[in-house]
Amino acid sequence: MKLFAPLAALCLLAMTSTSQAADPNLGRNLAATCANCHGTNGNAVKGAGLDSLAGVPKDKILQKLSEFKSGDKPASIMHQISKGYTDSQLDLIATYFAAQK
Amino acid sequence: MMLMKRRDFLKVGAAASAMASLYGCAGGGKASGHVVVVGGGYGGATVAKYLRMWSEGGVQVTLIERNPTFISCPISNLVIGGTKTMEDITVSYDGLKSKWGVRVVQDDVVAVDSAKKTISLKAGGAMSYDRLVLSPGVDFMFDQIPGLNNADAQSKILHAWKAGAQTVALRKQLESMKDGGTYAIAIPKAPYRCPPGPYERACLVANYFKEHKPKSKVVILDANEDVMSKKGLFTKAWADLYKGMVEYRNNSEVKDVEVATNTAVLEFDKFKADVLNVIPPHRAGDIAAKSGIKLINNRWVDINWLSMESTSTPGIHVLGDAVFPAPTMPKSGHMANQHGKLAAAAILNMLSGQEPNPEPVVMNTCYSFVDAKNVIHVSSVHQYDAATKTVQPVKGAGGVSAARNELEGKVAMGWAKNIWADMLT
Numbered sequence: 001m002k003l004f005a006p007l008a009a010l011c012l013l014a015m016t017s018t019s020q021a022a023d024p025n026l027g028r029n030l031a032a033t034c035a036n037c038h039g040t041n042g043n044a045v046k047g048a049g050l051d052s053l054a055g056v057p058k059d060k061i062l063q064k065l066s067e068f069k070s071g072d073k074p075a076s077i078m079h080q081i082s083k084g085y086t087d088s089q090l091d092l093i094a095t096y097f098a099a100q101k
Numbered sequence: 102m103m104l105m106k107r108r109d110f111l112k113v114g115a116a117a118s119a120m121a122s123l124y125g126c127a128g129g130g131k132a133s134g135h136v137v138v139v140g141g142g143y144g145g146a147t148v149a150k151y152l153r154m155w156s157e158g159g160v161q162v163t164l165i166e167r168n169p170t171f172i173s174c175p176i177s178n179l180v181i182g183g184t185k186t187m188e189d190i191t192v193s194y195d196g197l198k199s200k201w202g203v204r205v206v207q208d209d210v211v212a213v214d215s216a217k218k219t220i221s222l223k224a225g226g227a228m229s230y231d232r233l234v235l236s237p238g239v240d241f242m243f244d245q246i247p248g249l250n251n252a253d254a255q256s257k258i259l260h261a262w263k264a265g266a267q268t269v270a271l272r273k274q275l276e277s278m279k280d281g282g283t284y285a286i287a288i289p290k291a292p293y294r295c296p297p298g299p300y301e302r303a304c305l306v307a308n309y310f311k312e313h314k315p316k317s318k319v320v321i322l323d324a325n326e327d328v329m330s331k332k333g334l335f336t337k338a339w340a341d342l343y344k345g346m347v348e349y350r351n352n353s354e355v356k357d358v359e360v361a362t363n364t365a366v367l368e369f370d371k372f373k374a375d376v377l378n379v380i381p382p383h384r385a386g387d388i389a390a391k392s393g394i395k396l397i398n399n400r401w402v403d404i405n406w407l408s409m410e411s412t413s414t415p416g417i418h419v420l421g422d423a424v425f426p427a428p429t430m431p432k433s434g435h436m437a438n439q440h441g442k443l444a445a446a447a448i449l450n451m452l453s454g455q456e457p458n459p460e461p462v463v464m465n466t467c468y469s470f471v472d473a474k475n476v477i478h479v480s481s482v483h484q485y486d487a488a489t490k491t492v493q494p495v496k497g498a499g500g501v502s503a504a505r506n507e508l509e510g511k512v513a514m515g516w517a518k519n520i521w522a523d524m525l526t
Contacts, residue, residue, distance in 0.1 A: 023458035025155075025446060032151070032442040033464050036435055036520045040154070045522050048515040076502070076509055077466065077480055084464060084482020084498030 027092035042097040054100035061094035132156045132452040134231035137220055139210045139388060141166030143434035144420030145236030146524040147441030153201040156449055163204045175434045176517050177264040181272050182305030184473045196526035213392035215414045232448050236420040237386025239294050245382050248358040258358055262380045274376045280314040282375030287322040287355040287365055289382040294422050294432045297330035301469040307343040308472045319347045322365060324354035331477050331501050338471035338505060355379055385423035401425035406485060406492050408447035408457040409440055418444045427492045430483060431465055438520060439463035461485045463492055468513035476509035477502040
């Protein structure tokens with residue numbers, strides 16, 4: 001068994017690295033789907049009335065998104081859009097925006 | 102016995118990373134090369150900027166666009182309705198040049214040689230590419246409406262379904278129309294560019310009539326069985342805001358026109374209008390067919406949703422209204438912008454020897470004005486599904502406005518400012 005464990009782990013690693021490896025830029029790519037309204041890299045056009053997300057702390061973005069998703073926070077459109085993303089995708093998006101300037 | 106010792110883990114890690122470099126990451130360096138983008142609309146401008154931004158200048162990008170400036174189709178119905186000007190919907194390409202280092206060439210592409218990887222320009226000369234992006238929008242199938250199949254007819258019976266000179270010309274026709282006249286808009290069978298757009302236009306022309314020519318009427322001749330987008334919200338707007346002014350006729354496909362009398366010829370009927378606005382059926386922009394890539398129904402480009410690459414011709418990616426849509430995916434400027442980002446990410450991976458992102462997501466938001474201030478939206482999110490090899494709408498996500506409202510009227514203009522900046526500055 002001791003011999004088999006590393007082999008099994010190797011197979012798992014090899015599988016994830018060849019077929020289903022997450023793209024290293026997944027967070028960047030997902031966050032870009034928000035940029036139409038919230039600006040490139042979360043820098044919304046000033047005075048246009050939509051929230052900038054660049055540099056906003058991750059937990060703050062995630063809390064808002066989860067409130068939109070649950071319906072706790074009233075919204076015109078974000079309650080519909082936030083439901084289209086998985087929680088792990090929202091986590092990646094929030095991580096990306098928090099790291100932007 | 103289940104514990105893996107640290108040295109074993111290190112061995113495994115080393116072996117796995119050796120395998121990864123053999124398979125997944127071979128040649129996984131920084132992306133470089135030359136990408137030529139044809140068409141500087143919502144899709145093309147976005148892919149050009151994002152290729153430069155995400156490669157940190159490593160990839161050279163040439164954008165070929167026939168118009169000197171970007172003119173937005175979204176918001177252009179407000180110009181037709183008289184509450185916005187052409188200046189409000191026009192944006193320069195200077196930001197792409199000076200801020201992002203995109204080489205912008207004002208010209209037309211007349212041919213693509215996918216074997217030699219070159220394109221030919223109308224002004225003469227050729228250009229080589231490592232990857233080509235076609236974002237050609239739509240061209241109209243005037244042959245489906247024989248009376249419209251000549252330049253003279255097309256200068257009198259307008260589509261105004263590409264923003265620009267026709268937007269201005271349709272506005273002038275409406276201004277010249279006498280009070281008590283009839284404006285008719287003909288909608289082709291789906292799929293067509295901007296599903297809610299014709300109904301929005303009907304609202305905004307009615308809004309203009311209500312204020313300036315109150316005896317006039319708006320008639321919608323829809324080739325489809327029913328209102329194709331935001332049905333409840335549009336029909337409520339027609340009933341509440343424009344009672345007796347807007348008439349909706351379904352199953353009313355325009356088969357021909359009589360230009361001299363501004364008459365639409367339907368299957369069993371004719372309709373004479375004072376201003377006749379016919380949106381002909383459309384297909385992918387001409388360069389798509391000319392480049393020899395695979396079309397579906399001889400109209401829309403068949404693409405791989407992981408990369409927006411043509412299914413028939415490696416090295417050519419296609420964006421926006423020109424592609425055969427994924428299930429429930431609208432042909433919209435917002436969606437074309439999303440296609441541009443999906444393609445930019447995939448192209449940069451491919452130029453550095455990696456596979457495209459296996460789990461892309463795109464989403465759509467579309468705001469329609471029902472009068473000068475009140476807006477209704479439709480939204481959707483589409484995730485890649487490996488089983489069906491396409492992007493599928495997420496069930497339970499997306500939807501429409503609860504009711505028309507002025508808040509979204511402000512948000513709609515904020516959307517426009519942000520998406521134009523996201524593409525062009």
